[in-house]
Structures are given as C-alpha cells and as structure tokens.
Amino acid sequence: MSRKLSDLDPVVEQMAWRLIAAAPLVLQRELFVVHTLRTYEEQDALYEQGRTEPGKIVTNARGGKSWHNFGLAIDFAFEQDGTQHPTWSTAGSDIDDWRLLGSMGEAIGFEWGGRFDLKDFGHFHYSGGESMDRVRAAFERDKKGWKLSAL
Numbered sequence: 001m002s003r004k005l006s007d008l009d010p011v012v013e014q015m016a017w018r019l020i021a022a023a024p025l026v027l028q029r030e031l032f033v034v035h036t037l038r039t040y041e042e043q044d045a046l047y048e049q050g051r052t053e054p055g056k057i058v059t060n061a062r063g064g065k066s067w068h069n070f071g072l073a074i075d076f077a078f079e080q081d082g083t084q085h086p087t088w089s090t091a092g093s094d095i096d097d098w099r100l101l102g103s104m105g106e107a108i109g110f111e112w113g114g115r116f117d118l119k120d121f122g123h124f125h126y127s128g129g130e131s132m133d134r135v136r137a138a139f140e141r142d143k144k145g146w147k148l149s150a151l
Contacts, residue, residue: 001035001037001042002035002036003033004036004037005033005036005074007036007037008036008037008071008072008074009072009147009149010149011128011148012071012072012073012074012125012148015108015109015124016033016074016124018108019031019101019104019108019110022104023104026100027097027101029078029079030078031078031079031101032076032077032078032079032086033074033075033076034075034077034086035068035075036068036073036074036075037069037071038066038069039063039069040063040064040069041063042063043061043062043064043066044062046059047059047060047061047063057118059118060117060118064136067126067132067135069136070135070136070146072125072128072135072148073124073126074124075123076101076122076124077122078097088121088122098114098121099114101121102114102115102121105124109126110125111124111125111127112124127148128148128149128151130148130151134151135151138150
C-alpha cells in the first residue's frame with residue numbers, strides 16, 4: 001500500500017495538497033497520509049480484516065471496488081497531540097475536527113467517508129462524476145497510462 005501523493009491521479013494529488021496545507025491553519029492539527037494507492041490484492045486483504053482475518057472491519061470494498069485502486073482516494077489520520085503518531089480518535093472534540101476536515105475536503109471537491117454507512121472519517125476520494133464501473137474499465141484497459149482526465 002502506498003502513502004505517496006505522487007501515486008494519486010494528478011487532479012487528486014493537487015486536491016490532497018490543498019487539504020494538507022489547509023488543515024493545520026484551520027484545525028491547528030497536522031495530517032498524516034495513511035494510504036493512497038492500493039492494488040486489488042491489497043484491497044482484498046484489507047477487506048478480509050475483521051472477517052476471515054484478525055482485526056476490526058475497516059472497509060466494505062473488495063479489490064476493484066475501491067477508489068484507492070485507481071489513485072483517486074486518500075486516507076488521513078490526525079497527529080496525536082504533538083507526538084508525531086497518528087490517531088483516528090473520534091472522542092470528545094476530535095469528532096468536531098473530523099467533521100470540519102470533512103467539510104473542508106468537500107469544499108475542495110472530495111467525497112468524504114464520514115458520510116458512508118461504515119463511517120471512515122479519514123477517507124477522501126474524487127470520482128470526477130464518473131461511475132466506479134467506468135473508472136475500473138478504463139483503469140483495467142490502460143493500467144499505467146490511465147488518468148481520470150482521459151475519460
């Protein structure tokens with residue numbers, strides 16, 4: 001699994017940089033990049049977590065069904081109280097910070113995982129108005145040369 005912003009579609013990379021730059025100014029908190037691009041196999045392994053593998057369920061998406069598989073999604077965590085360690089806490093005022101970050105991401109053009117049935121407060125993706133099926137078909141056809149802007 002990648003954490004590199006350069007593995008994202010160029011449009012999504014620029015959107016991510018805007019959110020990363022704005023978060024400390026508005027929230028007084030740094031963001032950690034947790035995941036960007038994932039292979040189908042990595043996505044399947046994450047899907048099995050909490051099902052056939054130890055851990056809690058963190059995704060409802062199998063390989064080929066996640067925006068991460070196409071370089072169109074990014075997962076963030078907050079820095080935990082100046083420790084340089086990530087946190088996904090939603091306790092106390094942390095939930096307010098997630099909601100504000102979600103609103104900021106949506107203002108930039110992202111869809112926010114805090115609106116999902118299985119809440120994923122650190123998840124942001126951009127589809128450019130395209131369906132998952134169309135994006136997956138273009139990705140599987142073009143692989144390395146694939147870009148959302150080419151659709």
